[in-house]
Amino acid sequence: xxxxxxxxxxxxxxxxxxxxxxxxxxxxxxxxxxxxxxxxxxxxxxxxxxxxxxxxxxxxxxxxxxxxxxxxxxxxxxxxxxxxxxxxxxxxxxxxxxxxxxxxxxxxxxxxxxxxxxxxxxxxxxxxxxxxxxxxxxxxxxxxxxxxxxxxxxxxxxxxxxxxxxxxxxxxxxxxxxxxxxxxxxxxxxxxxxxxxxxxxxxxxxxxxxxxxxxxxxxxxxxxxxxxxxxxxxxxxxxxxxxxxxxxxxxxxxxxxxxxxxxxxxxxxxxxxxxxxxxxxxxxxxxxxxxxxxxxxxx
Numbered sequence: 001x002x003x004x005x006x007x008x009x010x011x012x013x014x015x016x017x018x019x020x021x022x023x024x025x026x027x028x029x030x031x032x033x034x035x036x037x038x039x040x041x042x043x044x045x046x047x048x049x050x051x052x053x054x055x056x057x058x059x060x061x062x063x064x065x066x067x068x069x070x071x072x073x074x075x076x077x078x079x080x081x082x083x084x085x086x087x088x089x090x091x092x093x094x095x096x097x098x099x100x101x102x103x104x105x106x107x108x109x110x111x112x113x114x115x116x117x118x119x120x121x122x123x124x125x126x127x128x129x130x131x132x133x134x135x136x137x138x139x140x141x142x143x144x145x146x147x148x149x150x151x152x153x154x155x156x157x158x159x160x161x162x163x164x165x166x167x168x169x170x171x172x173x174x175x176x177x178x179x180x181x182x183x184x185x186x187x188x189x190x191x192x193x194x195x196x197x198x199x200x201x202x203x204x205x206x207x208x209x210x211x212x213x214x215x216x217x218x219x220x221x222x223x224x225x226x227x228x229x230x231x232x233x234x235x236x237x238x239x240x241x242x243x244x245x246x247x248x249x250x251x252x253x254x255x256x257x258x259x260x261x262x263x264x265x266x267x268x269x270x271x272x273x274x275x276x277x278x279x280x281x282x283x284x285x286x287x288x289x290x291x292x293x294x295x296x297x298x299x
Contacts, residue, residue, distance in 0.1 A: 002084065005055030008283040009258055012219050012265055014058070014086050014193055015141040015171035021258060022283050023058030024051045024276075025223065025269035026070040033098025033114070034065055038271055041073065048077035050273050052085065054280055060196075060221065060267045062090035062146055063127050063134075064115065071134040079136045087135060088142035088194075090176060091127035092149065092157070094118050119149025121160035128164050144174035144196060154185055162190035174221070180209050183218075194219035194265075200227045201253045202234050202299050213263050225257055225266040226250045234298035241291050247281070254282035256295045 005020040012021050029044040031037050038044045051059070061070045071089060081087060099114035100107050128143055143161060148154055161173045172193035175186055186192050195213060197206040199222035213220040231238055231249055238249040245252065250268075257266045268279040287295070 001053060001055035002057060003055075005280070005283060010262060012263065014088075014219060017057070017084055017086050017141070019057035019084070019086050020055060020283075021058075021265045022056070022254070022280065023060060023221075023265055023267040024048070024056045025267035026059060026061035026074060027065050028269040028271045029061075029070040029073045030066045031069075031098070033100035035095070035098035036066065037069060038073075040271070043273070044073050044271050045077045047271060047273050047276050048074055050276055051280075052078050052082065054276075056280070057082075057084050058086045058088065058265060058267070060088045062093070062144075063131055064090070064093045064095050064146065067095045068134060071131060075134065075136045081137075086141040087137065088144060088174065089131045089135065089140060090144040090146035090174075090196075091124050091131065092117055092119050092146035092176075115147075117147040117149040119145070119147070119152040119157040121152075121156050124157060124160050125164065128161075128169060132169065139168060140170045142172045142174050142193060143170035144176050144194070146176050148175075148178060148182060154182060155189060158186045158189045165190070174219075176223075178209070180212055183209065183212060192218060194221055196221035196223055198222070198224050199257075200225050200231075201238065201256050201295055202227055202231055204299055210261060210264075214261055218263065219265050220261065220263050221265045221267055222257055223267065225268050226253045234295065237294050237298040241287070241295060244291075245285050245287075247285055248278060251278065251282040251285060252287075252295070254279060255285035255287055256292065258283065259287050259292055260296075 009021040011018040093115045099110045174194035176196040242249045242252045
């Protein structure tokens with residue numbers, strides 16, 4: 001299964017391990033609003049196990065998912081971890097409640113208000129150590145700064161991650177939601193293995209960052225690879241291409257990401273096995289040059 005998925009997606013090396021470029025994002029292994037326990041924990045555990053059975057070897061999570069819930073589910077599902085699996089987690093965002101609340105006018109998404117950044121070095125160290133404990137690891141394969149805290153010098157935040165790597169607590173360092181300038185500043189301090197920015201067929205503000213990653217062989221992890229269901233900006237073209245390939249629009253959106261760059265590592269997430277299988281089937285779609293051109297022009 002691993003070789004089959006790798007052959008379909010290509011591979012990318014992180015922390016000395018070559019993994020298929022289609023991974024799994026664990027944010028949905030939580031309750032509503034990325035808060036608390038999921039409605040069906042047993043199904044979430046089964047999803048993670050099935051992902052590994054189907055060849056997924058890159059699993060991305062964060063201490064703030066739940067908080068802590070997603071990390072705990074991953075450990076329950078697949079610990080002790082297969083040697084070739086890369087476990088990536090993040091710290092730097094705190095939680096003060098769900099990011100969706102009910103109002104008289106319907107559900108309201110709070111967005112960044114529910115995810116305050118904290119990048120103090122002592123906090124990042126504490127969270128790394130706690131993630132090691134929750135995940136049952138002696139070393140985290142990829143530890144990512146979830147957000148740059150504007151109240152703390154970036155050099156202090158990245159510098160603390162570099163110290164953790166020197167101590168053997170993490171193997172590789174990643175960044176999330178950064179600019180080209182911030183990536184350059186971080187790379188002047190230490191090696192950066194990956195960046196994780198919001199990017200999909202309808203949202204491409206980070207194209208300049210992707211160009212840098214391609215040039216320098218840095219992994220690019222596009223979070224919200226299917227725009228969290230908001231693919232309306234390219235709905236017509238996506239629907240046309242999906243119909244031609246007898247696929248869903250989400251599958252085409254994932255296939256477009258895989259085809260758009262050799263350093264691209266999409267991490268679609270779900271809490272259901274049927275949805276996981278649908279996402280992984282995106283690796284079977286072979287988009288033509290015309291398909292790619294139409295989709296690329298659609299944003």
